[in-house]
Amino acid sequence: MSSRLLFPTCNLRLLITSLPSSSSALLKFKIPRMERARKSSSGSTNDTSTPKSSAKVEKFQQVLHSNPTTDGGWQKCWEEGLTPWDLGQPTPVLLHLHEKGEIPQGRALIPGCGTGYDVLAIAGPERYVVGLDVSETAIENALKFSSSANGKYFEFLKTDFFTWHPTELFDFIFDYTFFCAIEPDLRSSWAVKMRDFLKPGGELMTLMFPVSNHEGGPPYKVSVADYEDVLHPLGFKAISIVDNDMAVARRKGAEKLGRWKRPICQSSL
Ligand SMILES: C[S@@+](CC[C@H](N)C(=O)[O-])C[C@H]1O[C@@H](n2cnc3c(N)ncnc32)[C@H](O)[C@@H]1O
Numbered sequence: 001m002s003s004r005l006l007f008p009t010c011n012l013r014l015l016i017t018s019l020p021s022s023s024s025a026l027l028k029f030k031i032p033r034m035e036r037a038r039k040s041s042s043g044s045t046n047d048t049s050t051p052k053s054s055a056k057v058e059k060f061q062q063v064l065h066s067n068p069t070t071d072g073g074w075q076k077c078w079e080e081g082l083t084p085w086d087l088g089q090p091t092p093v094l095l096h097l098h099e100k101g102e103i104p105q106g107r108a109l110i111p112g113c114g115t116g117y118d119v120l121a122i123a124g125p126e127r128y129v130v131g132l133d134v135s136e137t138a139i140e141n142a143l144k145f146s147s148s149a150n151g152k153y154f155e156f157l158k159t160d161f162f163t164w165h166p167t168e169l170f171d172f173i174f175d176y177t178f179f180c181a182i183e184p185d186l187r188s189s190w191a192v193k194m195r196d197f198l199k200p201g202g203e204l205m206t207l208m209f210p211v212s213n214h215e216g217g218p219p220y221k222v223s224v225a226d227y228e229d230v231l232h233p234l235g236f237k238a239i240s241i242v243d244n245d246m247a248v249a250r251r252k253g254a255e256k257l258g259r260w261k262r263p264i265c266q267s268s269l
Helices: 012-018 021-027 029-042 051-065 070-078 092-099 117-122 135-145 183-195 224-234
Strands: 106-111 127-133 156-157 170-176 200-209 238-244 258-260
Touching: 029 070, 051 070, 070 106, 070 135, 092 117, 092 200, 106 117, 117 127, 117 135, 117 156, 117 170, 127 135, 135 200, 170 183, 183 224, 200 224, 224 238
Parallel strands: 106 127, 106 170, 127 156, 170 200
Antiparallel strands: 200 258, 238 258
16 A cells, blocks of 8 residues: 555545445534645645645655654644645544544543644533644644634643643543654553553543555554554553544545553552
């Protein structure tokens, strides 16, 4: 599978026809505003189905891999509008589960939140959401949502996930294209942070992507075993791991939704 297929943006027409009817609310979900924000952050529609956008994915890979610092590469990608991962809307399966009331209430964290669509989508009186990203530009883009009706139920922080120390724990953490974005040798630290940031019994939801037999990423490919290798030693138990039937068209077959419970034991916070 080529990187061109892995970080597509959603083709809205395809998405609309492939979604179950129960997700009709997605169609109402402020798409015009999301589209505007996405265009202003990248200067294009990020449609990787064209040669121009495919080149963008390759350029993104080059910038990232030639820039070894954690924030440096990402900030440069954001500054240059090299954001081929950006769907321009909330993640369909997250929104669907939110609408069905299947996302834990309380405090939620979305690390590597990018433009922040998912933060905005699940924030409300029943759930306060913190979105964090190491890129200043990503956070500036996300902050444009602060005037939304539910603006008091979320916040965006420009910070490095690996050095951040929250003052309060979380009931729920959602990871989508963050695990695949970090250097593989940081995955154990990622798992420790997930454990430390969650309340005992809290839920970690990992939308695992790209899961396939291809070589490469972007930025790195992942497998269910990669998650198990770092989460099992810390006592996380998988509640379910299923194919994500609601993946956007070009990610279909390369995503698995994992729901993990943090063990009930002392946090290190
Ligand atoms: C592939 S993008 C995914 C963004 C978003 N989750 C989405 O699906 O649109 C990965 C994001 O993680 C952010 N990131 C990378 N390393 C980070 C770190 N150490 N701490 C916080 N954010 C980080 C990048 O700036 C980028 O926005």
